[in-house]
Amino acid sequence: MAYTVIMVEDEEDFINPVLPYIQSRGYEVKVAQTLQEARKYLNQGIGDIILLDISLPDGNGLELLHETSYLAIRPSVVVVTGNGDIETAVEVMKLGATDFLQKPVVFSQLEKSLQRAAENVSLRRELNLYRQAQLQNIDFIIGKSPLMRRLYEQAQRAAMASVSVLITGETGTGKSLLAKAIHKMGPRANKPFMAIDCGAVPTTVFESELFGHEVGAFTSAEKRKLGLMETADGGVVFLDEISSMAVETQAKLLRVLDDHSFRRLGSTVEIKVDIQIIAASNRDLKKMIEEGCFRSDLYYRLKVVDLEIPPLREHKEDIPELVGFFLRKNNPHRGTNIRDVTPRAMEALMAYDWPGNIRELNNAIERAMIFCDEEAIDLQHLPFDLQDRVQGKIS
Secondary structure, eight states: OOOEEEEEOOOHHHHHHHHHHHHHTTOEEEEESSHHHHHHHHHTTOOSEEEEOSEETTEEHHHHHHHGGGSSSOOEEEEEESOOOHHHHHHHHHTTOSEEEESSOOHHHHHHHHHHHHHHHHHHHHHHHHHHHHHHTOOSOOOSSHHHHHHHHHHHHHHHHTOOEEEEOOTTSOHHHHHHHHHHHSTTTTSOEEEEETTTSOHHHHHHHHHEEOTTSSTTOOSOEEOHHHHTTTSEEEEETGGGSOHHHHHHHHHHHHHSEEOOBTOOOOEEOOOEEEEEESSOHHHHHHTTSSOHHHHHHHTTEEEEOOOGGGOGGGHHHHHHHHHHHHHHHHTOOOOEEOHHHHHHHHHSOOTTHHHHHHHHHHHHHHHOOSSEEOGGGSOHHHHHHHHHHHO
C-alpha cells in the first residue's frame, strides 16, 4: 500500500535532494513550506507520514505535532531538525513523534525511519478500523482484502468530514449498509438517518415524501406533512437508487445541496436544514448524463466523495469472514448453533461467482441453516443451483 508523506520544510537545500529520494522509495510526497500549508493537507485527509522541521516561517513545528494527536487516524511524524540536542529529542518523543533525525540526514537512517513510520500507520489503521466496527456495531463487513479495507478507510474519512457521498456498485453489494456505516461513524451518529428508495416511490408523491407539503398543496393534502429533509435535520438523508429520480426533482435536490434550504409543496417559506446527503446507484450515472436522464451538476455535487463497492467476485478472500458473520447474525434469530462450514462447502462457496453479490451469499447461508441439523454447514445444505454450478469447478 502506498503512503503519502507531507514534507513540512522550507529549506530548498533540504527539499531538493530529499524529495526525489523519498519518491524513489515508493512514497507519494506533498511539500508544505509552512504550517498553514501542512494543515490544509491534513484537513483534507491527506498525509500518512509527516517529515517535520521544527523551525518554520509561520511557527514552531511542534505545534503541528501536538495537533496531530486530535486526528481520527494520527499520522506518524518524523521530526527532522538542525537543533539535535537531547532535550529537543526527548520533547518530540513525548509529544508522540515516531522518530527524531538531525540535519544533514543520512539517507539510510531516513529510510529506516520512514519504514518504522509506515508500520505504525498500518497498525493504527488496523486498530481504528476494527475499533470503529466493534463500537458502532456496523453490519458492513470490512473483510481482509485490500479493496475493502481501502473502501472502508475512504468511507471513514467521508463520514468524519460530513460531506456528500455517492456510493456505486452492483445490486446486492451492500450500498445501504455502507451508507448506514457512514452515518454511524460520523459526527451525525446521534441524529436521524432517513432513507428513501427513489425507485420504489411513485413520482407523483416522491417530492411530498422528500420535502413535505402544506394543507391544500394537492387534492388529498388534508394536513401538513413534514418531509424527510426536515425530519432528518442535523442527520443524514440516504437516497437509494437516485438514478430513478425525476429530472425535475433533481433540480430541487441540487438547490438543497447548494443552499441548504427548500420549500414544502404549496409553501413559499424557505426552510433551512443541516443534512448530509448520501446517494447510491447501481446504474452508470455518467451514461445517463449523456442520455439526458441525469443532471451533470447534481452528479458532481453528490460525488464530493465517490465510493465504488466492488462485486463479491473481485474480493472472494472475504467470503470466509462474511460467512462467519452471517452465521453469528442468524443463529439467535433461528435458535440454531451452527458454528462452521465444512471444507467442501467452503470450496463450493469460493468457486461460485455470486452474481447477486453479498446479498445472495447471505441468502444462501440462511437457506443452508434451515436445512442443517449439525454444527457445520455441508455441501448438501447449500442451494441446489449453487451446487449444480460449482460441481464441475470443485470435482
